[in-house]
Amino acid sequence: MSSSHLLPRMKPRVWIAAVSLVALGACSTGGGAVTDRSAAPSARPVTQGGSLVIGAEQEPDCADWIATCAGAIWGTYTMQVPTIPQVFDTRKVGGVWAPVPSDMMAGEPQATMQGGKQVITYKISPKAVWSDGKPISSADLKYTALQIRDGDDIFDKTGYDRIEKVDTPDAATAVVTLKSAYAGWRSLFSVYGVLPAHLLEGKDRAAIMKDGYSFSGGPWKIASWQKGTSVTLVPNDKYWGDKPKLDKVTFSFLPDTSAAFQALKSGQVDALYPSPQLDAINQIKAGLPGIQSQVDPQSGSLEAVWFNNAAAPFDSAAVRQAFSYAIDRKAIVQRIYGGLGVTQVAQSFNTPIVGAYAGQDFSAYQLDLGQVDSLMTGDGWAKGADGVWAKSGQRAEFTMVSLAANKRRDLMVQILQEQLKTAGFAMSVKTETPANLFSKITPKGAYQAGLWSLVDTFPDPTLSATFNSANIPSDANGFSGINFIRAKADGLDGLLEKVDTTLEVPARTEAAKQADAVIAKDALSLPLDTVPLVLLWADKVGGPLAINPVEGPFWNLEQWGIAS
Amino acid sequence: MVRYVLRRLVVSVPVLLIASMVLFWAVRKTFDPVAKLRQSQDPQAVQRAIEQQGLDRSLPEQYWLWLRAFAGGDWGSSSRTGEDVRSMIVHALWPTAQLAFWSIAVATVLAALVGVYSAVRQYSGADHFFTGLAYVGISLPAFWFGLVLIDLLAVGPRQRFGLAEPPLYFIGLHSNGQSGFDLDYLRHLVLPVATVSITLVATWSRFARSSMLDALASDYVRTARAKGVPRRRVIWRHAARNSAAPFLTVVALDAALLIGGLVVTEQIFAIPGMGRLFFASLGSGDVFVLVPWMLVVAAAIVLCNLLADIGYALLDPRVRLR
Numbered sequence: 001m002s003s004s005h006l007l008p009r010m011k012p013r014v015w016i017a018a019v020s021l022v023a024l025g026a027c028s029t030g031g032g033a034v035t036d037r038s039a040a041p042s043a044r045p046v047t048q049g050g051s052l053v054i055g056a057e058q059e060p061d062c063a064d065w066i067a068t069c070a071g072a073i074w075g076t077y078t079m080q081v082p083t084i085p086q087v088f089d090t091r092k093v094g095g096v097w098a099p100v101p102s103d104m105m106a107g108e109p110q111a112t113m114q115g116g117k118q119v120i121t122y123k124i125s126p127k128a129v130w131s132d133g134k135p136i137s138s139a140d141l142k143y144t145a146l147q148i149r150d151g152d153d154i155f156d157k158t159g160y161d162r163i164e165k166v167d168t169p170d171a172a173t174a175v176v177t178l179k180s181a182y183a184g185w186r187s188l189f190s191v192y193g194v195l196p197a198h199l200l201e202g203k204d205r206a207a208i209m210k211d212g213y214s215f216s217g218g219p220w221k222i223a224s225w226q227k228g229t230s231v232t233l234v235p236n237d238k239y240w241g242d243k244p245k246l247d248k249v250t251f252s253f254l255p256d257t258s259a260a261f262q263a264l265k266s267g268q269v270d271a272l273y274p275s276p277q278l279d280a281i282n283q284i285k286a287g288l289p290g291i292q293s294q295v296d297p298q299s300g301s302l303e304a305v306w307f308n309n310a311a312a313p314f315d316s317a318a319v320r321q322a323f324s325y326a327i328d329r330k331a332i333v334q335r336i337y338g339g340l341g342v343t344q345v346a347q348s349f350n351t352p353i354v355g356a357y358a359g360q361d362f363s364a365y366q367l368d369l370g371q372v373d374s375l376m377t378g379d380g381w382a383k384g385a386d387g388v389w390a391k392s393g394q395r396a397e398f399t400m401v402s403l404a405a406n407k408r409r410d411l412m413v414q415i416l417q418e419q420l421k422t423a424g425f426a427m428s429v430k431t432e433t434p435a436n437l438f439s440k441i442t443p444k445g446a447y448q449a450g451l452w453s454l455v456d457t458f459p460d461p462t463l464s465a466t467f468n469s470a471n472i473p474s475d476a477n478g479f480s481g482i483n484f485i486r487a488k489a490d491g492l493d494g495l496l497e498k499v500d501t502t503l504e505v506p507a508r509t510e511a512a513k514q515a516d517a518v519i520a521k522d523a524l525s526l527p528l529d530t531v532p533l534v535l536l537w538a539d540k541v542g543g544p545l546a547i548n549p550v551e552g553p554f555w556n557l558e559q560w561g562i563a564s
Numbered sequence: 565m566v567r568y569v570l571r572r573l574v575v576s577v578p579v580l581l582i583a584s585m586v587l588f589w590a591v592r593k594t595f596d597p598v599a600k601l602r603q604s605q606d607p608q609a610v611q612r613a614i615e616q617q618g619l620d621r622s623l624p625e626q627y628w629l630w631l632r633a634f635a636g637g638d639w640g641s642s643s644r645t646g647e648d649v650r651s652m653i654v655h656a657l658w659p660t661a662q663l664a665f666w667s668i669a670v671a672t673v674l675a676a677l678v679g680v681y682s683a684v685r686q687y688s689g690a691d692h693f694f695t696g697l698a699y700v701g702i703s704l705p706a707f708w709f710g711l712v713l714i715d716l717l718a719v720g721p722r723q724r725f726g727l728a729e730p731p732l733y734f735i736g737l738h739s740n741g742q743s744g745f746d747l748d749y750l751r752h753l754v755l756p757v758a759t760v761s762i763t764l765v766a767t768w769s770r771f772a773r774s775s776m777l778d779a780l781a782s783d784y785v786r787t788a789r790a791k792g793v794p795r796r797r798v799i800w801r802h803a804a805r806n807s808a809a810p811f812l813t814v815v816a817l818d819a820a821l822l823i824g825g826l827v828v829t830e831q832i833f834a835i836p837g838m839g840r841l842f843f844a845s846l847g848s849g850d851v852f853v854l855v856p857w858m859l860v861v862a863a864a865i866v867l868c869n870l871l872a873d874i875g876y877a878l879l880d881p882r883v884r885l886r
């Protein structure tokens with residue numbers, strides 16, 4: 001699932017406020033071992049007991065994970081992942097991120113096509129229980145599926161809207177029938193997880209869950225959520241897997257990055273997972289005594305220049321290609337993230353967490369002013385006295401919209417402006433609030449170019465939502481599509497649809513790479529970088545700390561502890 | 565006095581009504597109440613919300629319905645969190661009120677002392693020093709000064725002296741699981757209160773000095789001195805008391821602005837107050853919180869204006885409230 005960035009970091013499944021969901025691509029029906037949460041790198045040994053305080057830069061709006069209010073990614077990190085069981089976890093398998101069945105399952109769910117319909121069979125482990133001791137059952141899967149499919153105010157129904165029926169032949173088996181093939185079926189019950197039917201059925205789910213809930217099917221329970229202040233987790237004694245080492249973990253909401261770093265240095269918090277804003281990068285570069293860190297460039301968040309393919313001057317493929325040759329993307333990445341040791345340019349719109357489906361076609365676009373001249377003159381442009389390209393009285397000038405209050409993007413835009421000026425483009429800058437940008441400007445196509453992020457939130461290719469012409473916002477779809485760039489390219493829709501509906505991995509991968517090549521050839525937009533992930537922790541913290549780009553850095557919090 | 569207060573309270577009702585009208589109109593014209601739903605994959609989501617919230621009616625109709633519910637205690641629900649707006653504002657008011665109260669208390673005392681001292685020792689070295697300091701204080705931005713204080717008084721000492729924890733805290737008003745007025749609370753209060761107070765002291769001390777100078781130059785002070793009244797008594801009983809009225813008026817008016825004006829301080833010190841609520845609501849275009857929030861701040865300004873007038877009358881016997 002992919003999405004654009006509205007806030008520094010958002011829910012790993014969909015857009016928030018203004019950003020909508022994207023159809024999930026699909027994974028294969030291939031096998032995979034049932035895993036637990038112990039797949040982690042080497043770690044400092046820990047003692048049993050104690051507590052930690054972790055700084056959270058964003059407070060979730062609500063904890064009703066399937067509702068529209070549950071958009072903040074920190075809700076997923078702090079409460080959803082530790083308490084809500086899910087069918088597939090995201091783990092690194094053979095060096096790439098992939099969905100693997102969680103320890104809630106008795107085995108790999110099986111998906112088959114039967115008469116044009118997709119039938120998925122889920123077998124639940126007999127060990128899996130809720131915090132009140134009741135087994136996690138097929139009724140829970142059925143309840144969750146129908147709540148999402150039929151409910152109002154649901155954040156994202158993608159995939160669930162294809163559910164024809166859910167059968168529960170026994171308490172441990174659920175059979176979900178989809179009306180048509182859905183290659184992204186592994187995201188079902190994995191992004192939202194599974195909710196307890198015996199506690200919620202026939203009741204007001206939103207009222208029970210939105211301010212935090214007492215049930216759990218994970219290693220932790222929510223002990224309290226003090227709005228504006230903190231969320232506290234305590235171990236779930238009934239959890240069937242490895243029990244947490246710590247007695248308590250508190251997430252303190254620290255919205256100011258500079259103050260959060262000071263809190264880490266002062267020992268008021270023990271770990272941070274900051275957005276890589278400039279001040280955070282500078283702090284890390286300057287050195288933090290007594291603080292350990294991990295920087296992972298393999299994230300699901302991709303920053304790109306998005307061209308409005310229906311607005312001048314970017315309605316011309318030659319201009320888009322010339323723009324792409326006019327930019328030194330490596331220099332930009334070096335300038336912004338070099339302090340973290342990150343220098344890799346993104347060469348595909350498939351992020352590293354769906355790297356298996358990505359091509360390298362954008363690597364053709366290196367800084368080459370000769371190519372810029374050739375493409376622009378070939379398209380009928382000529383440089384004016386002011387050094388800016390012009391054609392039929394129209395100058396190659398445009399406005400780049402970006403999100404306000406983001407110093408990193410401000411710097412990025414300034415660098416772009418300088419590079420483009422050298423190449424003969426005149427760029428002005430306009431900043432917008434996320435709500436305005438993604439609910440008014442981009443749906444209406446009222447922009448020329450923009451700088452924002454696309455976020456993959458499940459290890460599954462999802463470019464269809466962003467590049468399929470059926471998803472261009474229009475009256476027909478109530479302006480709910482998120483092909484904001486109005487992309488249309490020969491053969492692209494067919495390839496993207498194949499990615500969405502093909503269950504066989506090799507064929508799907510091939511289609512995804514072909515789609516990538518078409519996007520790059522026409523330079524429908526230009527990927528810049530993947531936003532690196534940064535985890536910082538004090539010396540006192542032990543355990544196998546490692547960033548999971550989908551589930552967040554606290555995916556294995558039960559293994560964290562006080563270093564012995 | 566009672567009649568005056570009652571009359572002022574009655575007069576404030578139409579003032580707040582007009583304010584609510586203007587605010588409602590301005591906020592609804594600025595933000596789309598269903599912006600969050602416009603990207604929903606559910607094509608009915610927007611229409612459903614419009615019908616549920618009566619957004620398909622004319623703006624005056626919407627205003628009337630909102631006002632009626634608001635007056636009846638139903639302030640609606642936040643489009644961001646789904647929470648009851650009244651409860652959100654009440655919860656946010658308490659930390660802000662605490663921060664504002666302590667900041668005003670500290671700043672009032674310090675500003676009065678500095679103002680009186682500077683006036684009594686006009687053009688002395690100390691007066692020039694305090695004047696210079698005031699200009700520095702006025703020009704210090706809270707976002708910078710707060711972080712400097714954190715570094716100097718919390719992080720620095722902890723690192724320098726190898727302390728297990730910093731001498732002063734800067735996350736919220738209490739440590740997790742703590743509450744009440746205790747040492748923990750005081751250790752949390754010092755830095756945010758100092759951050760807010762510095763600008764207030766700088767500004768108010770100038771008013772206090774100016775007001776005190778006027779009082780010291782007045783006939784009754786000259787008469788008191790001529791009669792041989794001790795200098796300390798002249799300064800504090802005669803001059804300072806009479807200069808307090810204009811000074812406290814400024815304090816009361818500025819105090820009202822603190823209710824909605826501590827955004828930066830609350831953000832830095834992670835205090836879940838009115839400023840942070842406003843910031844979060846503004847960012848998500850939550851019109852259902854923004855209008856009541858602004859109205860509460862407007863009410864606070866009206867109330868503080870009234871308190872300023874009452875205070876003036878109490879401190880200056882020449883003023884009669886009618």
